[in-house]
Amino acid sequence: MVKGIWQATTILFLSTATLVVAQQTKAYAWEPIKVTKSIFTQDLGMLDSEREEYAKNLATIAVNQIVTTKASPPSLAEARKMLTLALQLSPRNKRAVVVNFQLSKGILPETIDSNYSAQVFARLLLTRGQLLEKQGGEENHRLARYFIQLAASLDPKNEDAVYASEVLRLDHGDPVWSALTDEAEAKP
Template sequence: MIPRWQAVLVALLLPFSVSGQEAGGKFDWKEPKVGAGLFSDELGMLDREREEYANSLAGYASNRVAEAKASPASLTDARRLVALSLHLSPRNRKALVLNFQLSRGVLPEVLPGDYKPDVLARLLFTRSELLKKQGGAENTLLARIFIEISAEMDPKNDDAVYAAEVQRLDGANVNWNAVTDSKSAAPKKGAGEGEGGVP
């Protein structure tokens, strides 16, 4: 028979061992395939700006996965954001590190980000408006992606949610398969329409 103090000790330590297993447990991570990338020099962003947005998106994705303990929804969001980060900046440090960690079943730590989610959502939405004004296939594509992400990040942002809903009603949802499983170079006019919406 187990002495009472040992039974109490086991009862107290059991939750810690279970949570440790959950945190270090394996989860299903499918690495995004970005190929040659969706965006070329035609995109209306300087390299430095592309890098900054890639950093912010990858940082948000990392914290989202860490806070949600690698829930399936957080991993789906992270896959999209890591892919987009790598399309914007193929050698982005944060995106590459996060992709590596998740592919090995390593849960990232929550780190302070550059922006809170609601602030990042506003920045993405504002930048989407500028991209739409610039025109062109790549700018329009990234504008649509930024709108959808900003609405998901901050559902209280009425402007972003409205724009995302209008996009959906117009049949212009982002085709995330084209973003996460890309095989070609930057899109040509009229190219890339596929299942799940327009890329």
């Protein structure tokens, strides 16, 4: 009888271990983001160093949200927007490239120390978006819309960001994220 209990316990333990390992392997789907050519040129009203810094912070906030929510589908969708925008701003940004690779391999990245909380970064995005709008030009206006919508999404309690995002949405419709992502290339 003792032998039967040990056998049952061993089978139960091995089954549970197998199930845990199976759940840990790539619990989400992530198609790697491919930015062959940035939609932003040198006409964009941002210095290269500023583009690099925003790209790094977008990737950092994206990773931290994914890790915090354990790669929930909404966090992955939001992270895809942020990482794609990061790669559009700086196609060779180290943090964005590494995170994109890790996610595509099913590896959940480690939390990254950030200079900004999501709320503080949302305020920076809102302010920079408003400055880009004032600078004028097609590229500046396009990036401003993405920044302002992300600001509202990152901090929905920030009334200024939500209001600015909603006014832009009412006046111009939602920003077309597929213009940034590889989803546009995948559609026939």
